[in-house]
Amino acid sequence: MRLLIGFDLLDRQIVDRDGVPVGKVDDVELSEDARTLTALLTGQSALGGRFGGVLGRWITAAAGGAEPRRIPYDLVAKVDSAVHLAIKRELLAPPALEKWLDDHLIGRIPGADNAES
Numbered sequence: 001m002r003l004l005i006g007f008d009l010l011d012r013q014i015v016d017r018d019g020v021p022v023g024k025v026d027d028v029e030l031s032e033d034a035r036t037l038t039a040l041l042t043g044q045s046a047l048g049g050r051f052g053g054v055l056g057r058w059i060t061a062a063a064g065g066a067e068p069r070r071i072p073y074d075l076v077a078k079v080d081s082a083v084h085l086a087i088k089r090e091l092l093a094p095p096a097l098e099k100w101l102d103d104h105l106i107g108r109i110p111g112a113d114n115a116e117s
Contacts, residue, residue: 016089043068
């Protein structure tokens, strides 16, 4: 299937196999020869790179050096008005900011480790 990255992917909502939102496509990763789409990238650092200039640097800096969330393209089941994944959201690595908040803030709240999901 042939896709136009800027038209078919960028800024599209990503949903898991149950329709639960995962994020938006902020950028993509291509193979070294730039012929194959290898991953979808989400997060501020990926988005900042698309803007460039002062605004892009500011958006990237606000991410605190966090790497973008990388979703391998082979997990994509279909692309229409959204990007549908073939797996549940819980099987993906958490976004860097979410993990940092959990490790440094939420996880330090007394009783947080006993909370049910």
